[in-house]
Amino acid sequence: MKDTADVQSGLDKFNRIKPITNLVFHVLFILLGIVSLFPVLFVVIISLTAESSIQEHGYRLIPSAFSLDGYxxxxxxxxxxxxxxxxxxxxxxxxxxxxxxxxxxxxxxxxxxxxxxxxxxxxxxxxxxxxxxxxxxxxxxxxxxxxxxxxxxxxxxxxxxxxxxxxxxxxxxxxxxxxxxxxxxxxxxxxxxxxxxxxxxxxxxxxxxxxxxxxxxxxxxxxxxxxxxxxxxxxxxxxxxxxxxxxxxxxxxxxxxxxxxxxxxxxxxxxxxxxxxxxxxxxxxxxxxxxxxxxxxxxxxxxxxxxxx
CATH class of the missing domain: 1.10.3720.10 (MetI-like)
Structure with a gap:
């Protein structure tokens, strides 16, 4: 039983993640999630943008005028x-x-x-x-x-x-x-x-x-x-x-x-x-x-x- 516990304890050491490494992973995945969601959000915003605003200013994240004309x-x-x-x-x-x-x-x-x-x-x-x-x-x-x-x-x-x-x-x-x-x-x-x-x-x-x-x-x-x-x-x-x-x-x-x-x-x-x-x-x-x-x-x-x- 003691040997099994020692082996388990040794495996836990390999599976542990340092707090700083865990923080880096969290920040990295949050950034990747934002990068993945941004194009979708941008498409939704453009679909709600007035056509006159698109013709005048082009594609913008915060349009000057919203409209449901597309829908x-x-x-x-x-x-x-x-x-x-x-x-x-x-x-x-x-x-x-x-x-x-x-x-x-x-x-x-x-x-x-x-x-x-x-x-x-x-x-x-x-x-x-x-x-x-x-x-x-x-x-x-x-x-x-x-x-x-x-x-x-x-x-x-x-x-x-x-x-x-x-x-x-x-x-x-x-x-x-x-x-x-x-x-x-x-x-x-x-x-x-x-x-x-x-x-x-x-x-x-x-x-x-x-x-x-x-x-x-x-x-x-x-x-x-x-x-x-x-x-x-x-x-x-x-x-x-x-x-x-x-x-x-x-x-x-x-x-x-x-x-x-x-x-x-x-x-x-x-x-x-x-x-x-x-x-x-x-x-x-x-x-x-x-x-x-x-x-x-x-x-x-x-x-x-x-x-x-």
Whole structure:
């Protein structure tokens, strides 16, 4: 018992942090936090700045005049924005769940040493991460071969699985899930699906949260798939719709002289810069609120699980 206490006391010495070092770390992380939050705060301030103030003084941390014109401009498009928001939420939720299911199952299969096609399938997954077929082949398969043009699945399936995520899952399962744990479950009569869903996934929350966060960001920020495959405006995602609204605003502002009087007046009064920042706030806010729910799973599950003696 005395030896154990001495060893523990020795380890505590190595784990101790001096007060001055602790203070330096606190100051450093506070500064890093301020640096990280400043751009977000600046974007919010610009979205609340009057367009005349931006044109006269440029971007300022403390504007000379505040205004909600950028948000009013977006409120005028509220029907379209709410519909596009519904599309983005549906695509993000369904795509993330489908992507997690496909990615984790592929990663688990490739991590098992008994899988006979392991080497071939690993190369099949790895090669597209280095070389891909390009945009033309992707468009041909999605639009012409699978006939997904103007379909909600055109926004989901192309982003559901990536080689990078599969490799992450494979590495995690191979280094974290003991072979003895899987073998003991087989001895007890568990099938592969039962082992995967009842044993492997519950102790793999960190990698599930990581892949889920990657997929969530990817789906929520995507506008390119809508531009490629969606012609029906009622099926635009939020990012694609706001990108189009901003593009139309730029077009009206740049061509006001050649347009009709009423449209020219609209272009002159349009809060272009504040509306651009308001769009950024609307896009970032939901995903920023979702991030803390993923973060708590990063460290959980790392030491869960046991091997039968």
């Amino acid at each position: 009013r401009f977006l409120y005028q498009q509220s029907d379209m924005i709410l519909r596009a928001l519904g599309v983005s939420v549906f695509v993000t939720v369904v795509g993330t769940l489908l992507g997690i299911a496909l990615t984790t199952s592929m990663g688990y299969v490739l991590s098992r040493p008994q899988f006979r096609l392991k080497k071939f399938m690993t190369w099949l997954v790895f090669i597209p991460m280095i070389f891909n077929g390009g945009l033309v082949s992707s468009y041909f398969i999605t639009a012409n071969l699978l006939h997904l043009k103007d379909s909600i699945w055109a926004l989901i399936l192309p982003l559901a699985v990536s080689s990078f995520n599969v490799i992450i899952c494979k590495t995690f399962f191979r280094s974290t899930i003991p072979d003895a744990l899987v073998e003991s479950a087989k001895i007890d009569g568990a099938s592969q699906l039962r082992i995967f869903f009842r044993i492997v996934l519950p102790i793999s929350l960190p990698v599930i949260a990581t892949i889920g966060l990657f997929l969530c960001f990817s789906y929520w920020n995507d506008w390119f798939q809508s531009m490629l495959y969606i012609d029906n405006q009622n099926m635009y995602s939020l990012q694609a719709l706001l990108n189009k609204i901003m593009g139309q605003a730029d077009y009206l502002a740049q061509n006001a002289a050649s347009l009709g009087v009423s449209v020219a007046d609209l272009a002159a009064k349009m809060p272009k810069e504040s509306a651009r920042m308001a769009i950024a706030v609307i896009i970032v806010l939901p995903i920023a609120c979702a991030y803390p729910f993923f973060q708590k799973y990063y460290t959980s599950g790392l030491t869960i699980g046991a091997v039968k003696e």
